[in-house]
Amino acid sequence: MVDTDPKKIHDLLTRGVEEVFVRSSLEQRLAAGTPLRVKLGIDPTSAHLHVGRAIPLRKLRDFQKLGHIPVFIVGDFTAQIGDPSDKLSKRPMLTAEQIVENLKTYKEQVAKFIDLSNAEFHFNSEWLSKLTFKDVAELAESFSVQQMTSRRNFAERLEKGEEISLRELLYPLMQGYDSVAIKADVEIGGFDQLFNVKAGRTIQRHYGMPEQDILTCQMLMGTDGRKMSASWPNTIAITDTPTDMFGKVMSVRDDLIIQYFTLCTDRTDDEIKTFSQQLAADTNPRDIKLQLAHDIVTIYHSATAADDAQRTFIETFSKGGVPDTMPEVEATADVAIADVVVAHKVLASKSAWTRLVRDNGVADVDTNAPITDIHEPVQKTRRLRIGKRAFLKIIVK
Amino acid sequence: MVDTDPKKIHDLLTRGVEEVFVRSSLEQRLAAGTPLRVKLGIDPTSAHLHVGRAIPLRKLRDFQKLGHIPVFIVGDFTAQIGDPSDKLSKRPMLTAEQIVENLKTYKEQVAKFIDLSNAEFHFNSEWLSKLTFKDVAELAESFSVQQMTSRRNFAERLEKGEEISLRELLYPLMQGYDSVAIKADVEIGGFDQLFNVKAGRTIQRHYGMPEQDILTCQMLMGTDGRKMSASWPNTIAITDTPTDMFGKVMSVRDDLIIQYFTLCTDRTDDEIKTFSQQLAADTNPRDIKLQLAHDIVTIYHSATAADDAQRTFIETFSKGGVPDTMPEVEATADVAIADVVVAHKVLASKSAWTRLVRDNGVADVDTNAPITDIHEPVQKTRRLRIGKRAFLKIIVK
Numbered sequence: 001m002v003d004t005d006p007k008k009i010h011d012l013l014t015r016g017v018e019e020v021f022v023r024s025s026l027e028q029r030l031a032a033g034t035p036l037r038v039k040l041g042i043d044p045t046s047a048h049l050h051v052g053r054a055i056p057l058r059k060l061r062d063f064q065k066l067g068h069i070p071v072f073i074v075g076d077f078t079a080q081i082g083d084p085s086d087k088l089s090k091r092p093m094l095t096a097e098q099i100v101e102n103l104k105t106y107k108e109q110v111a112k113f114i115d116l117s118n119a120e121f122h123f124n125s126e127w128l129s130k131l132t133f134k135d136v137a138e139l140a141e142s143f144s145v146q147q148m149t150s151r152r153n154f155a156e157r158l159e160k161g162e163e164i165s166l167r168e169l170l171y172p173l174m175q176g177y178d179s180v181a182i183k184a185d186v187e188i189g190g191f192d193q194l195f196n197v198k199a200g201r202t203i204q205r206h207y208g209m210p211e212q213d214i215l216t217c218q219m220l221m222g223t224d225g226r227k228m229s230a231s232w233p234n235t236i237a238i239t240d241t242p243t244d245m246f247g248k249v250m251s252v253r254d255d256l257i258i259q260y261f262t263l264c265t266d267r268t269d270d271e272i273k274t275f276s277q278q279l280a281a282d283t284n285p286r287d288i289k290l291q292l293a294h295d296i297v298t299i300y301h302s303a304t305a306a307d308d309a310q311r312t313f314i315e316t317f318s319k320g321g322v323p324d325t326m327p328e329v330e331a332t333a334d335v336a337i338a339d340v341v342v343a344h345k346v347l348a349s350k351s352a353w354t355r356l357v358r359d360n361g362v363a364d365v366d367t368n369a370p371i372t373d374i375h376e377p378v379q380k381t382r383r384l385r386i387g388k389r390a391f392l393k394i395i396v397k
Numbered sequence: 398m399v400d401t402d403p404k405k406i407h408d409l410l411t412r413g414v415e416e417v418f419v420r421s422s423l424e425q426r427l428a429a430g431t432p433l434r435v436k437l438g439i440d441p442t443s444a445h446l447h448v449g450r451a452i453p454l455r456k457l458r459d460f461q462k463l464g465h466i467p468v469f470i471v472g473d474f475t476a477q478i479g480d481p482s483d484k485l486s487k488r489p490m491l492t493a494e495q496i497v498e499n500l501k502t503y504k505e506q507v508a509k510f511i512d513l514s515n516a517e518f519h520f521n522s523e524w525l526s527k528l529t530f531k532d533v534a535e536l537a538e539s540f541s542v543q544q545m546t547s548r549r550n551f552a553e554r555l556e557k558g559e560e561i562s563l564r565e566l567l568y569p570l571m572q573g574y575d576s577v578a579i580k581a582d583v584e585i586g587g588f589d590q591l592f593n594v595k596a597g598r599t600i601q602r603h604y605g606m607p608e609q610d611i612l613t614c615q616m617l618m619g620t621d622g623r624k625m626s627a628s629w630p631n632t633i634a635i636t637d638t639p640t641d642m643f644g645k646v647m648s649v650r651d652d653l654i655i656q657y658f659t660l661c662t663d664r665t666d667d668e669i670k671t672f673s674q675q676l677a678a679d680t681n682p683r684d685i686k687l688q689l690a691h692d693i694v695t696i697y698h699s700a701t702a703a704d705d706a707q708r709t710f711i712e713t714f715s716k717g718g719v720p721d722t723m724p725e726v727e728a729t730a731d732v733a734i735a736d737v738v739v740a741h742k743v744l745a746s747k748s749a750w751t752r753l754v755r756d757n758g759v760a761d762v763d764t765n766a767p768i769t770d771i772h773e774p775v776q777k778t779r780r781l782r783i784g785k786r787a788f789l790k791i792i793v794k
Binding site for chain 2: 128129130131132133134135136137138140141142144145146149154158164165167168169
C-alpha cells in the first residue's frame with residue numbers, strides 16, 4: 001500500500017530538507033512501491049522534545065504516511081556508556097530502568113506524529129554489546145582520522161583547542177553499525193547528523209549491504225534566532241501548556257516566521273508563499289504569527305485549545321495585561337535585579353538592561369511603577385515586565 | 398637473587414638509552430631487590446631480526462642479567478587483524494599457524510640473548526579477544542584525539558596529507574591493555590615506541606594499577622646512515638652468514654662506528670672512549686671497524702667464525718679481490734645498467750652513477766674493464782664492482 005504520488009514524493013524530499021544523499025537512488029526507491037525501512041535514532045538521555053527536535057519526527061511521519069516503516073533505534077548502549085563530550089553529566093550513567101522510563105515518556109510524545117502500531121523500536125545494545133575489539137577495529141578501518149576531525153563540530157572544537165576524546169570518534173561507528181543491524185533503507189537525521197548518517201553508508205558497504213539513502217532536516221532556530229537550546233529561554237517544548245506554547249510562538253522573531261511555517265506546520269507551499277507576500281507587503285507580522293501559533297498549538301494539543309490560548313494571549317498582551325503565570329526565579333536579597341535578569345537570560349547583557357531601564361521599559365506589574373535605578377537590588381518578591389513581552393517573577397530566598 | 402649494584406643499574410639506564418620515564422621510580426624499583434616484570438612486545442609478522450631490532454632485546458637481556466623477568470608479548474591479536482598502516486600487506490592476514498611458525502624462528506634468534514627458560518611468552522589474543530565495544534570505548538576515553546595525532550609519526554603523515562585510519566588510533570589501546578594484563582613493572586620500547594609504551598601507563602592508571610616505568614632505546618642507523626630498513630641494502634640481519642655480516646659491518650659509515658660499538662657490542666665505556674680518541678687522532682677507521690665487525694660476528698656466531706670472516710674480508714677486499722658471492726639481480730636485456738643499479742638501490746641516484754662512471758669507479762670484475770658509457774645497456778650476465786665496496790651480479794633474463 002505504498003503511495004508513489006510524484007507530488008508527495010517531491011514534497012517529502014524538499015520541504016524543510018537540508019540534504020538528500022543519494023537523491024536519485026532515494027527517488028527511485030520511493031517510486032518503486034516497496035515499503036522502505038526508515039531509521040531514526042533516539043537519544044534516551046533526554047526524553048523531552050522541543051519543536052526543533054520534532055522536525056525529523058515530522059519527516060518520519062511523512063514517510064509513514066506514504067506507507068513506509070519507521071524504525072526507531074534507542075541508543076541505550078551509547079547512553080549506558082555515557083556521552084564523553086559532556087564531562088559534567090558523565091556520572092551517574094543512565095541505568096536500564098531510567099532508559100525504559102525515558103522511552104515511555106518519549107513514546108507518549110511521539111505518538112502525536114507517528115502511528116506506533118506500525119513502527120519498530122530497537123535497543124542498540126542488542127547488537128552493539130556483542131561486538132568485540134576485533135569487530136570495532138574492522139569498523140574503524142573504514143574511516144580516516146582526517147574524515148573524522150574534519151566534521152564540522154570536531155573541526156570547530158579542535159580550532160578552539162578543546163579536547164576531543166578518542167571515544168567520541170567511536171560514536172559514528174556505533175550509529176553506523178545500527179544501520180547494518182536493522183537493514184536500513186533510509187536514515188533521517190537532524191541538521192547536524194550528516195556525518196553520522198553517512199557513517200551508516202560506509203559501514204553497510206563494509207558489510208556488503210546496499211547503502212542507505214540519507215535525508216537530513218533543516219535546523220529550526222530558537223524563538224530569538226539563536227540555536228534552540230534547553231539552556232536558553234528560546235525553546236518551545238512540545239509538552240508546554242497551550243497558553244505557554246502560544247505565547248512562545250508569538251515571541252518568534254519576525255524573520256523566522258516563514259521558517260516556522262515550513263518546518264513546524266502542514267501549511268501548503270502556496271499558503272506559505274501567501275504569508276511571505278503579506279509580510280513583504282507590510283501586513284503586521286503579529287497577525288500572521290497569530291495564525292502560526294494557532295497552527296502549532298493545534299498540532300500539539302487541539303484546535304479548541306488553540307482557540308482558548310489565542311483568546312488568552314490577545315486579552316493579556318494586546319490589552320497590556322499580565323499573564324496568569326510567568327517564569328519564576330529565586331534570588332538572594334541584595335543581588336542586583338540586573339544580574340538576575342541577565343543570569344536568567346531574559347536579556348542578553350547588562351547593557352541591554354541599562355538601555356531598557358533608561359527607556360522606562362522595565363516595570364513592576366503589580367504597582368505599574370517603572371524601575372529607574374539600573375543598580376536596583378532585589379528586596380522582596382516582585383513580578384516584573386521586561387520589555388514588551390517578557391515577564392519574570394523574582395522570589396526572594 | 399636480584400643484583401642491585403648501582404654501577405650496573407646506572408649502565409642499564411643510560412647506555413644506548415633514548416629515554417627513561419619515570420627515572421626516579423625505576424631507579425628505586427631496581428634498587429629495591431625485587432624481581433621486576435619487564436615487558437617487550439613482539440610483532441610476529443616478521444620473524445627475522447636485524448641488529449637494529451635487536452637493540453631492545455639486548456637491553457632486556459641486561460635486565461635479565463640483573464635478575465628481572467623478561468615478559469614477551471606476542472601481538473598475535475594485532476597481527477590477525479592486520480596492520481592497517483601498511484595497506485599493501487593487509488591481505489592475506491596471518492593465520493594462527495604462521496604466527497606459531499614465526500614465533501619459533503623468533504625464539505631461535507632471541508635465544509642468542511635471553512635465557513628463555515626464565516622468560517614468559519604471552520599471546521595478547523588471550524585477553525584482547527575478550528574485550529567488548531564498551532571496554533574499547535572506556536579505554537578510548539583515556540586518550541584525546543589531539544594526543545594521538547600529535548605523536549611524531551602521525552603528525553608527519555598528517556603533514557604530508559597521508560591518510561591515517563581510525564583503526565591505527567586503536568593500536569596504542571591494545572598495546573597499553575597488554576601492560577594491564579601482564580602487570581608490567583617496566584616496558585622496553587624501540588626509539589619510536591615512546592607513545593605506545595606511555596599508553597600502557599595511561600591504561601594501567603585507568604585500571605587503578607601501579608604505572609609501569611618506561612625505557613626506550615636509541616635507534617641504530619643503517620650502515621649508510623639512513624634508517625635501517627629491510628627494503629634498503631643497509632641492514633645487517635642477525636642470521637647473516639659470518640662473511641656477509643663482517644663485510645656489512647665494514648661498510649658502516651665512519652661517523653657511525655661509535656654508535657655501533659655502544660648499541661651492538663659489550664665494549665665498556667672506557668674501551669669505547671679509547672676508540673673515539675683513536676678516531677679523532679686519525680687512526681684509520683678501517684682498523685677500528687675490523688674490531689667492530691669482529692665483535693658483532695662473535696656475538697651472533699662465534700669468535701672462530703669472526704676470525705675466519707676477518708681473514709676472508711682482508712683477503713678479498715684489502716687485496717682488491719672479488720667476493721665469492723655477491724647480490725644478484727635479474728634484468729631484461731637492453732635496460733640501462735644505471736637503471737638496474739639505482740632500482741636495486743646500490744646507488745641512491747642516477748647522478749651518483751654518472752659521477753662514479755666518470756671517475757672510472759665502475760668496472761667488470763671478470764674483465765677488469767671500467768664502464769665508460771653512462772648509458773651502457775645490459776647485454777649479458779655480468780659481475781660489477783660499483784664504487785669501492787659494492788658488488789652486483791646482473792643476470793640477463
